[in-house]
Amino acid sequence: MASTMLSLASVSPSSSISIHDTHKGKIKLGSLERSNLFLKTESVGRVSMVAAVKTSRFDGVTMAPPDPILGVSEAFKASTNEKKLNLGVGAYRTEELQPYVLNVVKKAENLMLERGENKEYLPIEGLAAFNKATAELLFGADNPVIKEQRVATVQGLSGTGSLRLAAAFIERYFPGAKALISSPTWGNHKNIFNDAGVPWSEYRYYDPKTVGLDFEGMIADIKAAPEGSFVLLHGCAHNPTGIDPTPDQWEKIADVIQEKNHIPFFDVAYQGFASGSLDADAASVRLFAARGMELLVAQSYSKNLGLYAERIGAINVVLTSSDTAVRVKSQLKRLARPMYSNPPIHGAKIVANIVGDPTLFSEWKAEMEMMAGRIKNVRQKLYDSLCAKDKSGKDWSFILKQIGMFSFTGLNKTQTENMTNKWHVFMTKDGRISLAGLNLAKCEYLSDAIIDSYHNVS
Numbered sequence: 001m002a003s004t005m006l007s008l009a010s011v012s013p014s015s016s017i018s019i020h021d022t023h024k025g026k027i028k029l030g031s032l033e034r035s036n037l038f039l040k041t042e043s044v045g046r047v048s049m050v051a052a053v054k055t056s057r058f059d060g061v062t063m064a065p066p067d068p069i070l071g072v073s074e075a076f077k078a079s080t081n082e083k084k085l086n087l088g089v090g091a092y093r094t095e096e097l098q099p100y101v102l103n104v105v106k107k108a109e110n111l112m113l114e115r116g117e118n119k120e121y122l123p124i125e126g127l128a129a130f131n132k133a134t135a136e137l138l139f140g141a142d143n144p145v146i147k148e149q150r151v152a153t154v155q156g157l158s159g160t161g162s163l164r165l166a167a168a169f170i171e172r173y174f175p176g177a178k179a180l181i182s183s184p185t186w187g188n189h190k191n192i193f194n195d196a197g198v199p200w201s202e203y204r205y206y207d208p209k210t211v212g213l214d215f216e217g218m219i220a221d222i223k224a225a226p227e228g229s230f231v232l233l234h235g236c237a238h239n240p241t242g243i244d245p246t247p248d249q250w251e252k253i254a255d256v257i258q259e260k261n262h263i264p265f266f267d268v269a270y271q272g273f274a275s276g277s278l279d280a281d282a283a284s285v286r287l288f289a290a291r292g293m294e295l296l297v298a299q300s301y302s303k304n305l306g307l308y309a310e311r312i313g314a315i316n317v318v319l320t321s322s323d324t325a326v327r328v329k330s331q332l333k334r335l336a337r338p339m340y341s342n343p344p345i346h347g348a349k350i351v352a353n354i355v356g357d358p359t360l361f362s363e364w365k366a367e368m369e370m371m372a373g374r375i376k377n378v379r380q381k382l383y384d385s386l387c388a389k390d391k392s393g394k395d396w397s398f399i400l401k402q403i404g405m406f407s408f409t410g411l412n413k414t415q416t417e418n419m420t421n422k423w424h425v426f427m428t429k430d431g432r433i434s435l436a437g438l439n440l441a442k443c444e445y446l447s448d449a450i451i452d453s454y455h456n457v458s
Helices: 030-034 070-078 103-115 128-139 158-173 188-196 215-224 247-259 283-290 322-340 346-356 358-389 413-421 440-456
Strands: 004-006 017-019 037-044 047-054 151-157 179-183 200-204 230-234 263-268 295-300 312-318 406-408 432-434
Touching: 103 346, 103 358, 128 151, 128 283, 128 295, 128 312, 128 346, 151 158, 151 322, 158 188, 158 263, 158 295, 158 312, 158 322, 179 188, 179 215, 188 200, 200 215, 215 247, 247 263, 247 283, 263 283, 283 295, 312 322, 312 346, 346 358, 358 440, 413 440
Parallel strands: 179 200, 179 230, 230 263, 263 295
Antiparallel strands: 004 017, 037 047, 151 312, 295 312, 406 432
């Protein structure tokens, strides 16, 4: 019987497949015996046609789900509606809804150019001038923990990287210890602890009935947690709710954490950006430190200096002695080395230059007050618009009680879908909106969308 030779484009030139009559049933693979090919045979009359399908060793990798926050921006960009609003991502915008580079940042960068600073590697722990500045901003330069050198500070890759480094430290030196996370919390917190191998559970925080803090539930859950747990707290401007404990409530939270021998772990992403005051926004952290408690604090300069893409932040660990601080810092460096080797220099020098120069530092505080003030004005205008337009008697005062760039509207998933599909307001499904992406001119339009979604969609 005659045989037919087929040359396949997907096969290397030295490989071929011999197709014989069906009754012979032979296929010569030649060098294909060692290749990663799947052969599919289909009979056509007396000739079997064999197709080679190249397979991958990575075929078992599934498609990852889209990021719930960053996906909002992608959907916003795809929309062509003129009235569209992007209230998803937490990034500051001007009243014209444009990205904003702080003037003080531009000045700091110009200084760097004038000095002709190089791009050499930083040490593993980061820029020394930055680490000193960031710890002093957080705790206060005259704080005993600073003067007694009881803080181990390592520059991190913004807040996310700093949290991740701390989580790796917890997993290695406190194996089996649980992290307690507020419900709800920033979407990446759970991912960070999951990837670090740190088990976590949630404590009650948000009360949907009052659109406020479930303080009793929070205290009860912290009390019920295993002794020695790491309690993740938002230092100010809780994300996503914008709901912060009062000073008296912070005292009671500290009481319970001390009673249970827990370790507080603060995420401080908005110092100075929430209230406009660096000191006021650090009050919760300083309260815990003043009690002599050991604690962890992750910092970020994405919001308060607008350095989103520079990935500049730090992890601080407050210890009982300077000797312990030296040892802890050495182990944080040991963990950082195989992760990313050392941190980037540009953002660190911007922060160090601004904080280290009295004139630039004053200008920065003024710009922070301006940004925080714009968001407060938008929050007030949104509240006023809702009250004026909604005749149902619903109490919208929770909007004014919240702080920072976010507001938790209380809208459910179906209602947020109505916001997007009907009103072209792009937001996360948990009902959070970023007031930084809103301006005074669009407050009334947003109020119409919220009122319609709240009252007409279940």
